[in-house]
Amino acid sequence: MDEGFAPYGGDEALARLLAAAGSPYGTAEVRALVKGVLAAPPAIPATAWTVLVAPDPAPELVQQLMALAAQLRATMPVASFPPGAAADRIARLRAELARQGVDGFLVPRADEHQGEYVPASGQRLAWLTGFTGSAGLAVVLAGRAAIFVDGRYTLQARDQVDAGLYALRHLTEQPATEWISANLPQGAALGYDPWLHTPGEVERYRTAAERAGGTLRALATNPIDAVWSDRPPAPLAPVLLHALRFSGKGAEEKRREVAASLAKDALDAAVLTSPDSIAWLLNIRGGDVPHTPLPLSFAILHADASVDLFIDRRKLVPGLAAALGSGVHIAPPDALAPALDALKDERVLADPAISAAWVFDRLTQAGARIHRAPDPCQLPKACKNPVELNGTRAAHIRDGAALTRFLAWLAQAAPQGGLGEIAVSDRLEQFRSGSEHFRDLSFPTISGAGPNGAIVHYHATPASERKLEPGTLYLVDSGAQYLDGTTDVTRTVAIGQPSPEMRDRFTRVLKGHIALALTRFPKGTTGSQLDALARRALWERGLDYDHGTGHGVGSYLGVHEGPQRISKLPSAQALLPGMIVSNEPGYYKTGAYGIRIENLVVVTPAPEAGGERELYGFETITLAPIDRACIDAALLDAHERAWLDDYHATVRSTLTPLVDAGTAAWLAAATQPLTA
């Protein structure tokens, strides 16, 4: 059979193949299904979505489906929204607002799940304004509009957004609430989509609108959806079981345990709106958003351990529904509303920090007794079981070997000059993607040379990228999704000779990193309490960094997860054994260089003989050398030097067997003791 590309043979031929394969779908339905598949990000490696059409598709059917997909892809709108047409788009929105009888509308970046990644169909802010950053909000009034983005996105927003249509404001320093209070006309009604905001956000906007003498009004239909004519469909990436050898605990056991925690609080049900909670609870994984293997869905967990899963059934691979078992009832997404109505008089948990105001409004109207509390899956998900921990350790060894091969390559290639940020990060992806169980990057690689390294959430583009030049620092923050674990690691390396100031700053960042890595703390301690340890060496010189020190990391799930974190932000969440967090202090000199040293660590019991308290500490699981050329050893005390030498010895002994001879030789030199 010809392995080359066959053109699409037409609907009649496809219909025949579908019938032969026992597919439940006709050609129109398949066309819609394929559009949904194409609305999901491309998977690496490609998951066989063709099984969604028929459980065991013949090669000819597969070929025809691929051909159809290629044809449809060519006709689908590209998810880019040129500023040129933004005037037309805002005009259509304003006409719709007039039609719905409101004087303005809030357009957040969030979608219905309030998550970090948003599918193409939820990119309302990007569609309207052209702005594609990961955080932001537009407020559109009849006569004026503004977009609010944070410091990382000021330049990008200036590029992407038509300044004639939107005033550009700083998200936290010139907050939207103040702008609303100053600009909403007296008596005006500001509309919002209750699906896209948490209840706390709604209250803040309501106060702002009332301050202006106006009102805030929930809209039943999102006015952008009403006028977004070529809006992509909801993504339909295949949903698969996450095998027990990776998850470590069966879904039925998880359901029973979380349900027991509900029953203990005399609760009848919990509404789950975070796809990562549902993925963890049911041991399923998908691919509806970039870099995180999430199937977008909603669920209700009942106190009897049964689950109503609201999901587009078309994306479940054959056999999945059966594998989920009789305790999981699958229903279409639009069955969520009547299911909430049916919770009348029940005590229902919903999480106001991560669930949409719509959920609370609906439960209130239904007469449910709402119990506001954290999503009950978040904490058990964060405390990894031994199978997950062993998996993530194994993933980190493979990931470290890939990163180390990259660093050895860089050490040899960079001095020759001419390397650009994008080519370098492509090379790193290449090293990683050959590893066992590799599925995807866990986030877009941050590859910052010189001054670009000082941009904390930098994303290299052909227009922005720099060459790696002698006398500069290169910062690379990257990670991957493996079936057995999620990685996230940052290394900062000197290209040529670093300056004394660079070495001073790097060493202070390293001192903070080591202080955390070495600390032991009593049971009950939160990440907020430990954060200062990572900053103290910088504070002494009047320096600091404007990001958290550590975020939670999932197990083949989100590279950012809660509730654990290490941050100056207040938190009542104790660090518990099995939690994975990053340890990533940094220092950024605008226009000059950026430094960050990031390893992932696991919270682990660390008993002390003769001690009175149960102590925990951190097990460092990331394995890659830290650039000794950047270290001023005179600034390190004996404990700090010992930690670094021990760490490097572990890196060397663990990774040497996994790398080629050239890399091994480089690694041996890179991990020499400081004192040698």
Add this chain to the structure above:
Amino acid sequence: MDEGFAPYGGDEALARLLAAAGSPYGTAEVRALVKGVLAAPPAIPATAWTVLVAPDPAPELVQQLMALAAQLRATMPVASFPPGAAADRIARLRAELARQGVDGFLVPRADEHQGEYVPASGQRLAWLTGFTGSAGLAVVLAGRAAIFVDGRYTLQARDQVDAGLYALRHLTEQPATEWISANLPQGAALGYDPWLHTPGEVERYRTAAERAGGTLRALATNPIDAVWSDRPPAPLAPVLLHALRFSGKGAEEKRREVAASLAKDALDAAVLTSPDSIAWLLNIRGGDVPHTPLPLSFAILHADASVDLFIDRRKLVPGLAAALGSGVHIAPPDALAPALDALKDERVLADPAISAAWVFDRLTQAGARIHRAPDPCQLPKACKNPVELNGTRAAHIRDGAALTRFLAWLAQAAPQGGLGEIAVSDRLEQFRSGSEHFRDLSFPTISGAGPNGAIVHYHATPASERKLEPGTLYLVDSGAQYLDGTTDVTRTVAIGQPSPEMRDRFTRVLKGHIALALTRFPKGTTGSQLDALARRALWERGLDYDHGTGHGVGSYLGVHEGPQRISKLPSAQALLPGMIVSNEPGYYKTGAYGIRIENLVVVTPAPEAGGERELYGFETITLAPIDRACIDAALLDAHERAWLDDYHATVRSTLTPLVDAGTAAWLAAATQPLTA
């Protein structure tokens, strides 16, 4: 004229004297006034309450009033509630509950102001159960009752409470909510007084009652007040102006500034229920509760900077109402309810953390739009102005001289043996009370010898006190209220030779104390972030202490104030210049010894040349030697030794001119450099 004690000459004579003095009161009214005065704690030195009767009382009238007071004091019930009569009291309460149609009642320790100190008239928990500790709750049902106290009060509660009437439970480990859920009968109504709980507490109890299938019901009349036949009247300690030379800012300016902060948030008014906020705002001080110069009162601050002050006018000294000015409208306490009703349709701030649920219920019924936010006086009160800071520095010098005279005396007297905890703390009070501007202790002195030092909130009684014996540690935590500042200091001293373990633990506590004293941190840092610095040296050995590291301290106000603190508890409140906090790490070995080293510190700018961030640090203002005999100098690094030697040099040079020759000689030895 005879200076001796003259007997009360009878109502007719008093009436004549009152008329002659132009008093507005008749004898019956004076009798009620004097009872109110007697219901306040005795002031040190006695404030001339007699001016409340007539502005310029003749000596004969003063004498008659004192005689009347002596007579009334002898007939007033002593505030002690013997367990023997507790059965009768709970029976009367249960009868009243039946009369009001409820099946149970919550009896918290809090009064209507939710403060730390409660006047005699608010001691409902003590009246009912006999328990006099500073925190606790009783739940009384028809068939059973329980009292909930925390670990510091377990033994005391066992002594004071009739175990046949009340099950004794741990306040946090066996919380009342669980007990209610388990014991409230299906369908039963549990009553509560909405004046005595915050809205958050009410919600927790409501959930607990509903879990049991019962309900929670607000009662319009507190059933204890209905059956407490000999209940003391509300206290009537004289309310005085706090002079501008101590407060540093006029009340009118304060009112304008806080009102401007309300207007900025488009608020019309704020309800103030914390007497310390009102005392600060209006520059008034009183004496209604022990150890804190508070006039109990409520207030409403309006956006136009006017204040409605709800207070018993009888306790205002002559001229005070006029001095408060036309912007302060004085009304009786029972005018608060209609005043809240008049806030209909206004945007009104109320603080759910410190104000009673009653306030929120009333505002809601009135149709006010409630803005839940922190009491707007708390933050400006916490940031002391330069006059307050200079005052508190001066107070700390006088206080340090008194404490140092005490320590010198103790060093000489203790080895002779036989000293008891109470005699020792009486001696300390004697040293302090002679100081300029001294008004009162700022809290009951904690004077703990040997094992008693390990009881964090120890209060010596004749039954509990121990002798100070060789080979033990003695811990003394004490402070005073001076017109120019409030002090709070803890020293731990060795009686004879301390053991190596005691010296190890003492030195680790000292390391934590010094780490905080030396730390510099960027603007925006909270006390939660710094707390771990004080614990780290203990954590390393598996040790810790179960209390906060630092609390805010007022300026001739509460020795405990917010919103600042240094604690493992989450806090979003940055440490701001002018805030006073304690620095008091400790270590406690149950049954053996306790260690605490406490100084007060002021948050102060601490710039770093070449730094990029605005840095703050701590100025230590407490002055008294730290016992060098307890220090293992080998555990201190060079920075720590330098801090201690510098501190001791400051203590010596500041206090030597203020003490007698014998004390000066002792002080010179006690403050020798460690390295000498």
